[in-house]
Amino acid sequence: MSFAILIDTTKCIGCRSCQVACKQWNGLPGEKTQIEGRSTAFQNPVSLSAKTLTMVTYKEIEDPNAPGGLRWVFAKRQCMHCDEPACASACPVTALHKTKDGPVIYDEKKCMGCRYCVWACPFGVPTADWDSLAPRIHKCTMCFNRTTSQPQLTELNGEALSAEAQKIFTSSFNQPACVKACTTGALKFGEREALLAEARERISSSPGKYVPHIFGEKEVGGTSVLYLSSVPFEKLGFRTDLGDRPYPYYSKIALEVVSPALMGLGGLLAAVYLLKQRKAEVLSSSEPEKKE
């Protein structure tokens, strides 16, 4: 059983509650920013950083049915929590790893700060804390510390809570901060297979509303964040050229070959040496005769 987040971008109104909730839960400082203008519109800040683990993108697209022929499409962006993450396979000290529950998480106690994960991620997600003297990596953790613990609240303001109220509290706590803060139900946290089924159901029950594609179902081998969209994903600014093959595919092969190759090479070199040695012996034993 692995968890995922379904992001239905058609329901997003760009309120950025998720952005604020993320900062609150993770205790991250604000950034000094400004509206950058045409290319990034109201997107603010412009990209993820060590201080901003999730953000909403704003794209204005042409739509003949919309008033004025233009409309906004929004998408919340954060770590995709790949099933086979490039970042985790890159990491030389397992500071990043995919948990069986779904989130890809980071352990700063292990990290050496080599930043190979930043290079490797096809989505450009991990960021380093460049202002710090100890630049650690920062990325969305799908609030694994909220979703894996099960806090029990038995009383509130000195009054005992009913069993019903306790259940509501636990279930509302037990999801990522962004999902909990979402005002329109654009974000949904749940079991990945169930969310995939629900996404398919949403596409089939409202013909024409969505493009028939769930981004993240197969991309780079599948991710634990799934997207629905009313416009082709390129128009949302997504990279659609990444393919379905998990990124660690090639490096996995290259590294599995290392041990057998080392032994094979050792044998080969030993054979060459013995051959050359024999040749030299033959040569030197025949040499004195030549001298005569």
Next chain:
Amino acid sequence: MHYEIVKAEYFTKKVALLLALMAAGAGAFFLRFVFGLGDATNLSDNYPWGLWIVFDLVWIALAGGAFVTAGIVYVFMAEKFHPLARPAVWMGFLSYSFVVVTLLADLGLPWHFWQLGVQRPEHSAMYEVSWCIALYVTVLALEFAPTVFERFGWEKLRDLWRSLSPIYTVVALAFFVLLMSHKVWMAIVALLVFAVIAFITRASARHSGVPVILIIAAVGFSTMHQSSLGSLFLLMPDKLSHLWWSPLISLLFFLSAVASGIALIMLMSILISYFFNRPYNWDMLADLGKVLAGALFVYYGLRIGDVIVRGNLGLAFSGPDGARFLVEIIGGGLIPLVFLSSAGLRKNKNLLTASVVLSLFGIIFNRLNVVLLGMNLPGTSPGGVVGTYYPTAVEWALVISLIAALFFFFGLGVKLLPIMPAVGEVLKVDEKLSRAA
């Protein structure tokens, strides 16, 4: 083979210049830790790797000269190149040590370095490279040890080295296999395989003075980390232009390290003669030029074939990526290959030197293209905003000072230790070979 200590002034104007550059580098290293990585360098989330990584990749490729020379001399027993063996190992040992200095500066949290010793990642090329280089440096130190024993007349230590270094080497190789494969049975197989190799080649210690298992380990570890440095980029098929990215990039990195290693040793030999007023040995260099031609032919053959077979040749004729690719292939590969392929042209000192410099340029330019210039960076999510990266003064200063340090310590080494073959020795080898032929 007899060696001598080069008699030259310890302190000259050139040495003073090197020391000044090294002092600047020490300052840069200090500033890096005072201001932190973000402020001291122009690295960013868009350019998380910069000049220092280019420098490491370039230097490790060139320092491949140490393992190539050791392999040619002790495994392939090409006796005529024996005079190059000790200087090559000394150069390699210094190079790898200084690469570690850059890494310490480049790592954000270098004090967590020890985590490499306790974590067991499954398929991390960075982990492979780290361990492989660490073990290779110990092998280089063992390869170099007899020079020190000889200098101080420590014969007992030399005998101890002769009997123990093969055991250490076999264990190191098996340990490495354990770390990479995560399989105890495979480590046991490796232990047996390398123990057998060490046993059947044990006579080598008597013949050449160096147990050949040590050289086999040097070549083995080098092959693995040179190729794994290429594997680092297997995770970036979406960013690196496919004129450089290839599923074969690991093999290409290894083959290019062989070529650039040979070229660097040739340059080293020329520079030693130049700086220390020693006789040039153009005949030997011309012969090594032939070996270089072979290495270049294999590397560029695969390189160009790979680009053609994967249907990317069209990219070579469009845009700045294509232009750089052509400069790399023609300037660094085809031109030196033409010069070096002809025995007549190899005899020409100037053409030979130019070929060496061009070969080095081609592979240095290759690493620069792979790490920075050939990268089509999408930018931090959601992407689109990528600036340009220019290294800061601190980044440049560290790199330049470490090159200065290589020259300084190399020179100091040959003035203190019997690294260079005795001047008459080179001629003696030639004579012996012509007699045998």
